[in-house]
Structure formats: structure tokens, C-alpha cells
Amino acid sequence: MIALIGLAITLLGLIILTMGQTAPFIRLYFGDRSVISQIFWGTILFLIGSGILIVNAAYLM
Numbered sequence: 555m556i557a558l559i560g561l562a563i564t565l566l567g568l569i570i571l572t573m574g575q576t577a578p579f580i581r582l583y584f585g586d587r588s589v590i591s592q593i594f595w596g597t598i599l600f601l602i603g604s605g606i607l608i609v610n611a612a613y614l615m
């Protein structure tokens with residue numbers, strides 16, 4: 555279950571990083587049109603999701 559949450563967060567981070575400029579709902583969520591904030595939050599979400607996946611994989615071993 556935790557792996558699915560980590561995967562969802564990682565995918566959300568990747569979507570923000572790659573499609574942040576073209577997806578209007580993401581632009582509205584951040585409240586500004588700053589590419590820097592989209593890169594920042596996309597990276598943060600990607601790192602959190604990846605960390606969850608790594609911890610889950612280590613826990614299962």
C-alpha cells in the first residue's frame with residue numbers, strides 16, 4: 555500500500571516537472587506561472603515519492 559502511495563507521489567512529481575507549463579490545472583494550483591516553483595515542487599514531490607519507494611523496497615528485503 556505504501557509503495558502505491560510512493561508511486562503516485564513520484565508520478566505526480568514527474569508530471570509537474572515535465573508538463574507543468576502546458577497543464578493549466580497545475581498552473582492554477584500553484585497560483586503563479588513561475589517555472590521555478592514548478593521545478594522546485596516537482597523535484598520535492600519526486601524525491602519524497604522516490605524515498606518512500608526506496609524505504610519500502612529496503613523494508614521488504
